[in-house]
Amino acid sequence: xxxxxxxxxxxxxxxxxxxxxxxxxxxxxxxxxxxxxxxxxxxxxxxxxxxxxxxxxxxxxxxxxxxxxxxxxxxxxxxxxxxxxxxxxxxxxxxxxxxxxxxxxxxxxxxxxxxxxxxxxxxxxxxxxxxxxxxxxxxxxxxxxxxxxxxxxxxxxxxxxxxxxxxxxxxxxxxxxxxxxxxxxxxxxxxxxxxxxxxxxxxxxxxxxxxxxxxxxxxxxxxxxxxxxxxxxxxxxxxxxxxxxxxxxxxxxxxxxxxxxxxxxxxxxxxxxxxxxxxxxxxxxxxxxxxxxxxxxxxxxxxxxxxxxxxxxxxxxxxxxxxxxxxxxxxxxxxxxxxxxxxxxxxxxxxxxxxxxxxxxxxxxxxxxxxxxxxxxxxxxxxxxxxxxxxxxxxxxxxxxxxxxxxxxxxxxxxxxxxxxxxxxxxxxxxx
Numbered sequence: 329x330x331x332x333x334x335x336x337x338x339x340x341x342x343x344x345x346x347x348x349x350x351x352x353x354x355x356x357x358x359x360x361x362x363x364x365x366x367x368x369x370x371x372x373x374x375x376x377x378x379x380x381x382x383x384x385x386x387x388x389x390x391x392x393x394x395x396x397x398x399x400x401x402x403x404x405x406x407x408x409x410x411x412x413x414x415x416x417x418x419x420x421x422x423x424x425x426x427x428x429x430x431x432x433x434x435x436x437x438x439x440x441x442x443x444x445x446x447x448x449x450x451x452x453x454x455x456x457x458x459x460x461x462x463x464x465x466x467x468x469x470x471x472x473x474x475x476x477x478x479x480x481x482x483x484x485x486x487x488x489x490x491x492x493x494x495x496x497x498x499x500x501x502x503x504x505x506x507x508x509x510x511x512x513x514x515x516x517x518x519x520x521x522x523x524x525x526x527x528x529x530x531x532x533x534x535x536x537x538x539x540x541x542x543x544x545x546x547x548x549x550x551x552x553x554x555x556x557x558x559x560x561x562x563x564x565x566x567x568x569x570x571x572x573x574x575x576x577x578x579x580x581x582x583x584x585x586x587x588x589x590x591x592x593x594x595x596x597x598x599x600x601x602x603x604x605x606x607x608x609x610x611x612x613x614x615x616x617x618x619x620x621x622x623x624x625x626x627x628x629x630x631x632x633x634x635x636x637x638x639x640x641x642x643x644x645x646x647x648x649x650x651x652x653x654x655x656x657x658x659x660x661x662x663x664x665x666x667x668x669x670x671x672x673x674x675x676x677x678x679x680x681x682x683x684x685x686x687x688x689x690x691x692x693x694x695x696x697x698x699x700x701x702x703x704x705x706x707x708x709x710x711x712x713x714x715x716x717x718x719x720x721x722x723x724x725x726x727x728x729x730x731x732x733x734x735x736x737x738x739x740x741x742x743x744x745x746x747x748x749x750x751x752x753x754x755x756x757x758x759x760x
Contacts, residue, residue: 329362329363329437330363330437331356331360331363331364331365331437331438331439331440332365332368332432332433332436332438332439332440332467333352333353333365333367333368333440334367334368334369334441334443334464335369335441335442335443335447335479336348336349336352336367336442336444336445337349337370337376338350338376338378338389338659339370339389340619341618341622341625341626341657342616343618343658343659343660343663343679344444344531344616344677344678344680344682345444345445345679346659347531347660347679347682348442348444348445348529348531350534350660350661351530351531351533351534352442352477352530353378354380354533354534355753355754355757356440358754359758360757366388366389366390366436367388368390368392368429368432369389369391370391371391371393373388373389373391373427374388374389375388376388376389388432390427390428391429392404392463394459402430404459404466406430407429407433407463408462408469410424410428411430411433411434411466411470414430414434415469415470415471421434433466433467437472437473438472438473439467439474439475441464441467441475441476442477442478442479443476443479445479445506445529445531445678445679446480446678446697446699448481448482449482450485450489451483451485452580453580454486454488457489457492457493458492461495461496464496465499468500473501474500475500475502475504476503477504477530477756478504478505478506478526478527478529478530478753479505479506479510480507480510480699480702481493481497481513481514481517482513482698483698484513490517493517494517497514497517497518498518500523501523503523503524503525504525504756505524505526506528506529506703506706507526507699507701507702507705507706508705509698509702511526527756528706528749528752529679529682530756531679531686532685532686532707532750532753533750533754534661534683535661536664536665537661537662537664538665539553541661541665542662542666545655545662546652546655547652548651549662552647552666553669555647559610564608564610565610565671566609566610566671567609567610567612567672567673568614568669568674568675568684568689569596569600569611569612569613569674569675570613570614570615570616570673570674570675570677571613571615571627571630571631571634572627572630572696573617573627573629573630574624575696575716576593580624582624586696586697586717588696588716589716589717589720589721590720590721591721592676592716593637595694595716595721595725596634597634597637598725600634600638602725602729604646609645610646611645611646612646612647612648612666612670613634613635613648613649614627614631614649614663614675614680615627615631615649615650615657616675616677616679617677628648628650631648635648649663649666663680663683664687667683667684667687668683670684670689671689671690672689672690672732673689673690674693675691675692675693676693676694676695676696676716678699681693682703685742685746686749688742689739689742690712690732690734690736692712692714692727692731693714694716695714695716695717696715700715707742707745707746707749708742708745709738709742712738714727714728
């Protein structure tokens, strides 16, 4: 069985997107162990090695180009032309190269799309939605089975966005929403249907790396883990805080693109100051998006910027998760292991918080969009979402204090609820 995954890969530097890719592959292999799984995305053909249950599996990644130069190999226009031509004249398939993206689409028995988890919307601009629309429609025109994996749908701010979304959803064989709000959006566009249903975010089932693998990453990783062990032996509480560089920089426009009520950097500093006012507490700053050549999105740079603005006393009790210069940053499974060492977690990158929640760690989502509320609701802790577009920094800080006091109750609630969430995700392909 040939399966193609769209909308998630391991090349973006966004560990949330990598988590979606890794967990989707794990779920597909769980259902179809002998399947051949490929990914469409990136600028060149390559092979990626993913570890599943201790075994290495090779994932082929096929390129997709949107360059103004339509003569580029594997350009979206040529993929469209080749797929349409081969559907009309099946004999033409034999002329497609083995590493052709069009060939991979045509030979797929199942195509699964996850759109980065939250990009089936024009919240990040209409351009991203349109680009995603083209490859989805091409795959649907191949007449192969097409499934929308659990994700957020909307908001759609323009009429054209709604029309594009409606076309994709109507032509999909099954549409999974990762929360009730998104299901409502789907039903408002295409009506109620047996093909539309709720399934929690697939990243809830992503398995963290083991300690040995993380320690082998670099000397900093081993030092960090050993230090955390020592601190915990002294009964210290370990607080994880994910800082979003995108929010710290005011979005892509730099002009408070997501409409936060107050200054994000000031909020982060207040959060760190609050937790370090406790003598037995230390803070770990956790990047979750670390792309190359994209400063506005680089959480590691944001963490260093925040750390540099702390007082010397606060710096001594604040740790940044990083690797040595000659090593790539931690992957999605390795960062999940490190997040799992925390006693309490806060994050603005939603998948950093899913990495914590799925390990039953009391977690606050510092939200900039509606996607947080729906995902937290599936875990039964929607009261831990603090919407920075609505609440003032002072209100957010007061809520954080309240949740921190209730952390043991929340932990028990997660221990009861998360196994049910994972069971629901594991059954996603049972009917196929």
